[in-house]
Amino acid sequence: MYWRDIKLCHKLDVMHIEKNICNNILGTIMNINEKTKDTIKMHPDLEKMGLRSTLRLLKDGDKLKKPLAPYTLSPLEIHMLF
Numbered sequence: 001m002y003w004r005d006i007k008l009c010h011k012l013d014v015m016h017i018e019k020n021i022c023n024n025i026l027g028t029i030m031n032i033n034e035k036t037k038d039t040i041k042m043h044p045d046l047e048k049m050g051l052r053s054t055l056r057l058l059k060d061g062d063k064l065k066k067p068l069a070p071y072t073l074s075p076l077e078i079h080m081l082f
Contacts, residue, residue: 023035024037028071028072029071029072029073030072030073030078031068031072031073038066038069038072040057040064040066043055043056043057043066044057054067054070055067055069
Protein backbone atom coordinates (compact mmCIF):
# COMPACT_ATOMS: atom_id res chain seq x y z
CA MET A 1 0.00 0.00 0.00
CA TYR A 2 2.74 2.47 0.97
CA TRP A 3 4.91 2.11 -2.16
CA ARG A 4 1.95 2.40 -4.49
CA ASP A 5 0.78 5.71 -2.94
CA ILE A 6 4.12 7.42 -2.36
CA LYS A 7 5.19 9.88 -5.09
CA LEU A 8 8.94 9.59 -4.50
CA CYS A 9 10.00 5.99 -3.90
CA HIS A 10 13.65 6.82 -3.30
CA LYS A 11 15.71 9.83 -2.48
CA LEU A 12 19.42 10.21 -3.02
CA ASP A 13 21.16 12.43 -0.52
CA VAL A 14 23.41 14.49 -2.81
CA MET A 15 25.37 16.06 0.05
CA HIS A 16 26.48 12.66 1.41
CA ILE A 17 27.20 11.29 -2.06
CA GLU A 18 29.45 14.29 -2.80
CA LYS A 19 31.19 13.92 0.56
CA ASN A 20 31.88 10.21 0.03
CA ILE A 21 33.20 10.75 -3.49
CA CYS A 22 35.40 13.63 -2.34
CA ASN A 23 36.76 11.55 0.57
CA ASN A 24 37.53 8.63 -1.76
CA ILE A 25 39.32 10.79 -4.33
CA LEU A 26 41.32 12.77 -1.77
CA GLY A 27 42.15 9.62 0.21
CA THR A 28 43.50 7.97 -2.92
CA ILE A 29 45.59 10.84 -4.30
CA MET A 30 46.94 11.70 -0.83
CA ASN A 31 47.64 7.99 -0.09
CA ILE A 32 45.84 7.98 3.28
CA ASN A 33 46.00 4.37 4.53
CA GLU A 34 42.41 4.06 5.77
CA LYS A 35 40.90 6.05 2.91
CA THR A 36 42.78 4.95 -0.22
CA LYS A 37 41.25 2.58 -2.74
CA ASP A 38 44.75 1.60 -3.91
CA THR A 39 45.38 -1.47 -1.75
CA ILE A 40 47.87 -4.33 -1.87
CA LYS A 41 44.98 -6.71 -2.68
CA MET A 42 44.29 -4.77 -5.88
CA HIS A 43 47.79 -5.15 -7.36
CA PRO A 44 47.73 -8.92 -8.07
CA ASP A 45 44.42 -8.40 -9.88
CA LEU A 46 46.02 -5.76 -12.11
CA GLU A 47 48.88 -8.16 -12.85
CA LYS A 48 46.47 -10.98 -13.80
CA MET A 49 44.64 -8.63 -16.18
CA GLY A 50 47.92 -7.39 -17.66
CA LEU A 51 47.28 -3.78 -16.66
CA ARG A 52 49.56 -1.12 -15.15
CA SER A 53 52.86 -2.99 -15.16
CA THR A 54 54.44 -0.01 -13.36
CA LEU A 55 52.24 -0.74 -10.32
CA ARG A 56 53.42 -4.33 -9.77
CA LEU A 57 54.27 -5.23 -6.18
CA LEU A 58 57.98 -5.09 -5.38
CA LYS A 59 59.69 -7.66 -3.14
CA ASP A 60 61.65 -6.11 -0.30
CA GLY A 61 63.13 -9.12 1.48
CA ASP A 62 60.18 -11.10 2.82
CA LYS A 63 57.72 -8.23 2.43
CA LEU A 64 55.84 -6.91 -0.57
CA LYS A 65 56.10 -3.20 -1.19
CA LYS A 66 53.46 -1.21 -3.03
CA PRO A 67 54.91 1.35 -5.47
CA LEU A 68 53.35 4.80 -5.49
CA ALA A 69 50.99 5.43 -8.36
CA PRO A 70 51.68 8.39 -10.68
CA TYR A 71 48.57 10.17 -9.43
CA THR A 72 49.67 10.03 -5.76
CA LEU A 73 50.76 13.38 -4.39
CA SER A 74 54.12 13.87 -2.71
CA PRO A 75 54.24 15.28 0.84
CA LEU A 76 55.29 18.67 -0.59
CA GLU A 77 52.33 18.70 -3.00
CA ILE A 78 49.96 17.76 -0.16
CA HIS A 79 51.37 20.60 1.94
CA MET A 80 50.84 23.03 -0.98
CA LEU A 81 47.19 21.96 -1.19
CA PHE A 82 46.49 23.18 2.32
